[in-house]
Amino acid sequence: MVIFHLLMNIIHIIDLCVLGGLMIERQHLQIMREIERQGSLTKAADALFLTQSALSHSVKKLEDSLGINLWQKKGRQIQMTQAGIALLKSAEKLLPQFEKIEDNLKLMAQGEKGILKIGMECHPCYQWLLKVVKPYLAKYPDVDVDVKQKFKFGGVGALYNQEIDLLVTPDPIQTKGLIFIPVFEYEQSLVVATDHPLAHKRFITPEDLIEQTLITYPVEPSRLDIFNLFLSVSNCLPKQHKTVEATDIMLQMVEANRAVACLPKWLVKQYQKEMNIKAIKLGKSGLQKTLYLGCRAEAQPIYLEDFLQLAKRTKG
Missing domain, CATH: 3.40.190.10 (Periplasmic binding protein-like II)
Structure with a gap:
C-alpha cells in the first residue's frame, strides 16, 4: 500500500512534467541534487559516473526544451536560477521516493519484504501461533503479519481467492491448486x-x-x-x-x-x-x-516458506 501511494505521487508529478512534450528524466533530478551536494560540476559528474561534458549536455538539452536556464556560472562557481532551485526541490522530494520504491521491490524480489496474511480456523491455536510469530518477526523485520478469522467464503475459499496466504486449520479440504502441510x-x-x-x-x-x-x-x-x-x-x-x-x-x-x-x-x-x-x-x-497449514501450490516467497519451516518446528 505504501509503494502504491509513492508510485501515484511520482506518476502525478511526472504527468505534470510531460505536459507540452516536456520530459524531465530521473537523471536530471540526480544531476541537480549532486550539484547541490558536491558544489561543482566536476564533482557531481564523478559522483554520477559521468563525464562533465555528458552532464552539461544533458542539462543543456533540458534547458533548451524548457526554454529556461537552470543555472548560471560565475567564474568557477555554479549558481542556480529560480527554475533550478524549483527543480532541485522536486529532486529532493522525488528521488528518495524512487529509491525507497526500488529498495522495497528488491526486498520483495528477494522474498524478504511483504505482508503474510494468515487465516485461522483453529481458535485455540492462537497461543501456538504466537510462539511462531515472535521469532519470525525478529527474523523478518520487513514482513508484516496479518491474522484473519472471518471469511466470506470460508478459509479454503479465502486461500484459493488469495484473500489469505496461509490457512491454519485442523480440517483441511483437499482442493485443486492448494496443498495442506501437517504441522x-x-x-x-x-x-x-x-x-x-x-x-x-x-x-x-x-x-x-x-x-x-x-x-x-x-x-x-x-x-x-x-x-x-x-x-x-x-x-x-x-x-x-x-x-x-x-x-x-x-x-x-x-x-x-x-x-x-x-x-x-x-x-x-x-x-x-x-x-x-x-x-x-x-x-x-x-x-x-492434526494441525495443518494450507497454502497455494504455486511458488511462494521465501518469507512464506520460512514461516512454514518454523511452524513445523514449533509444537503446541
Missing part, C-alpha cells in the same frame, strides 16, 4: 475443574456430557470436534451449549464449575500451571487431531 499432532480433551464430578474418570463417554453445560468457541456445532467426532456418534447432546470467544474466560468458567469445555491437551497443560483445571481423554482411545 503437529495433538489430542482434543475435555477440560473440567479439578473438583468436578467427572475429574476422577480416566476417559469421558458421550453419555457423561448429557447433564453437562458445554462451552465452546462461537463456531457452528457441525464444525466442532466434540460434536461431529464424539457426541454425534452416540446421538448425545449436552444439557446446555454456550459459546465464548476468549480462551481465558472459557477456562475461568470451567475452573468455577460453571461448565466443561473441549480444548487441545497441549493448551490445557499451559493453563494448568496457574488454574485448577484438568484434561480428560475423550473416549478410550482419545480424540486425535
Whole structure:
C-alpha cells in the first residue's frame, strides 16, 4: 500500500512534467541534487559516473526544451536560477521516493519484504501461533503479519481467492491448486475443574456430557470436534451449549464449575500451571487431531516458506 501511494505521487508529478512534450528524466533530478551536494560540476559528474561534458549536455538539452536556464556560472562557481532551485526541490522530494520504491521491490524480489496474511480456523491455536510469530518477526523485520478469522467464503475459499496466504486449520479440504502441510499432532480433551464430578474418570463417554453445560468457541456445532467426532456418534447432546470467544474466560468458567469445555491437551497443560483445571481423554482411545497449514501450490516467497519451516518446528 505504501509503494502504491509513492508510485501515484511520482506518476502525478511526472504527468505534470510531460505536459507540452516536456520530459524531465530521473537523471536530471540526480544531476541537480549532486550539484547541490558536491558544489561543482566536476564533482557531481564523478559522483554520477559521468563525464562533465555528458552532464552539461544533458542539462543543456533540458534547458533548451524548457526554454529556461537552470543555472548560471560565475567564474568557477555554479549558481542556480529560480527554475533550478524549483527543480532541485522536486529532486529532493522525488528521488528518495524512487529509491525507497526500488529498495522495497528488491526486498520483495528477494522474498524478504511483504505482508503474510494468515487465516485461522483453529481458535485455540492462537497461543501456538504466537510462539511462531515472535521469532519470525525478529527474523523478518520487513514482513508484516496479518491474522484473519472471518471469511466470506470460508478459509479454503479465502486461500484459493488469495484473500489469505496461509490457512491454519485442523480440517483441511483437499482442493485443486492448494496443498495442506501437517504441522503437529495433538489430542482434543475435555477440560473440567479439578473438583468436578467427572475429574476422577480416566476417559469421558458421550453419555457423561448429557447433564453437562458445554462451552465452546462461537463456531457452528457441525464444525466442532466434540460434536461431529464424539457426541454425534452416540446421538448425545449436552444439557446446555454456550459459546465464548476468549480462551481465558472459557477456562475461568470451567475452573468455577460453571461448565466443561473441549480444548487441545497441549493448551490445557499451559493453563494448568496457574488454574485448577484438568484434561480428560475423550473416549478410550482419545480424540486425535492434526494441525495443518494450507497454502497455494504455486511458488511462494521465501518469507512464506520460512514461516512454514518454523511452524513445523514449533509444537503446541
